Amino acid sequence: MKSPRAYVKNPKAYLWIAGTVLLFALPFYLDRFWLQAGLFAMAAAIGAIGINLLTGATGQLSMGHAFFLAVGAYSYCVLAGESGVENGHRLTGLGLPTWLAAVLAVLVAGAAGGLFSPIAGRLRGAYLGIATLALIFIGQHVLFNARDLTGGFNGRAVPPLSLFGIDFDDSETVIAAIPFQSAEKLWYVALLALIGCGLFARGVLRGRPGRAMNAIRDHRIAAGVMGVPVARYRAAVFVLSSMYAGLAGVLIALVFQRTVPEYFGVVLSLEFLAMIVIGGLGTVAGAVVGAVFVSLLPQILTHYSDTLPLVSAPGTGGVAPGEASRYLYGAAVVAVVLFLPGGLTRLITSRKTPRE
Template identity: 60%
Template sequence: MSDRTPLTPRTPPTPRTPLTSRARRPLLATAGVLLLCALPLYAEAYWLQIGLFAMAAAIGAIGLNLLSGGAGQLSLGHAFFLAVGAYGYAWLAGEPGPGLPAPLALVLAVCLAGVAGGLFSPVSGRVRGIYLGVATLALVFIGHHVMLNAESVTGGYNGRAVAPFELFGFSFTGQDPELLVLGVPFGAEERLWYLGLTLLAVAWFTARNILRGRPGRAMAAVRDSEVAASVMGVPVARYRSAAFVVSSMYAGLSGALIALAFRRIVPDYFGLVLSIDYLAMIVIGGLGSVGGAVAGAAFVTALPLVMARYADALPIVDEPGGPGHVVGPTEAARYLYGAAIIVVLRYAPGGLAGLLRRRPARARPEPSPTGTDPAAGAAPPLGTGPHVTPLPVPSAQRKESRP
């Protein structure tokens, strides 16, 4: 944590909110993990399904955040890599396909997404920032085209079924073996919940370690000033494409998990809207923050589903399927999250994570360009003087310097 390595003696210690207090943090985290572990014992399958989608999305969002928040590259091609992971798993583990054991298929699907990201590296390493965002648009459309036409692998327009996950003979479906935990029957949702939780934990810690370690600092340097980074000996293009590959692998894992949760995948799901959803997740959660990505993913994924569930209880929302002039739950959710993007960017550029972290950031005596990111904040200043290139990560100081 940045708390352990203060760069300079902290002048007046500002009061902290209880939430970010150093002592309570591990406590809260433990409580959160316990709660998540106990949830399948109490929640209905519907909520577990939502949670499962949220966890899958969270993994993908963490990956995108490594790229956008970490290396400052924008990607609208995330849906493509999700699709590679999803179809990769479905094909490798199922029929038609080689029918490999499920865990092996999962690992290979993730690697496949990584390879796909690597193949794009001539573009992702050289094209910068927003340009890359538009260049990656192409992947979504080309991917969609391939999904529709490569029918032997993807099943074409109608998609294909996904083989259930199986680990050492333990199947992640309703039966085989029947499982009763504390009187609660464990069906597919309950079992997949723990799989998702485990994968999310692995993804979370890996991302934190990447961001806090040497690669994370190198990426932050590339993000903040390409020139300064290359002068310091950071191979800019290599780090950019590496960040892209890692982010693709996260997307692949996320896609495979989504495929498991859906049990059937269709090409139309992996469209541009999905890519934009992921971008919205990391923006709402806070660029550069792993926890923020998870929170943003939960928000964006759960919003339409929860709205649909309570459609009749909400005053403005009408039942879906009516004539064009009523606001359905899906539309209401889209209004809300379109507005959320605008409001967050205008009034809380650090996202949800930035809101929690604002106070400690103020305690830092000199404005550090790496801003709200704790990992980047812990990095020593790069010794580059004023940064010339625009910062992709909104800094809390910028916000606070305004009256």
């Protein structure tokens, strides 16, 4: 066993602390572009942690993760928004306090996962992937046609979050001579949510549920023989993954400040699968690393499209930043599968751990 002093002297702990302090300080130094890019990355990381619990740790292939992001995003808009007319459509809203609407939106996403969980508990492999893919098509149909709730093709505006008397909108709050607007204020909400979700998922994976999930992934029949309730665990993990996706959807909606149906399509689900493959299946760190890579790449290419070769703004004759980013992380998926099966996090953890 390691002595307490060994844990104190562990440099990895100090690196995590230093990284957390750095992340809390970034809003004082970064401009709005990088703050919004970071917010998208943190929201994507929360969603990626959820699908990594499902696909990476339990072995359940899900192609419908974007559906549950949409449930979270639009549930928040309906619960927090006011009824009225927008873009010629009458929209329904309950006008609840925004913090309560955010919590309820996550629970609604979990409930949607719960409704699907009996299917998730019994299907596996490609069959589950096809079943969850159907959720995307159903969700897209509802989002485009339930105009009273979603606003149809044009979407609907997202009410700004209000928490502890602080409005997370573009109203200016000066802290240490630095003007804080929506991006700066939302940064801390997203960061705390990511830390909380990461720690919870880490606890699940390192505890008895995590061992049961890995047993189901590696050998379902053997897990059942050992007394693991396979169908129950699969259903429970599906609900938990849906709640993570719902929270990610709420954060993405708050950053976008508008929800549009076409964003929550098949491409978004594929991007989440790419995140966990590139970062590393079955680990929280892998989900975060993959989410940062996949979500930041198109934004960086767009930001620097004037100086990068072969990349140009859409409609100017070159390769659009979005297309270039898909080529790059598609190539990254192939490279990881062929040469680095453990994902990018394997580069960090490849050194052997000394025996206890």
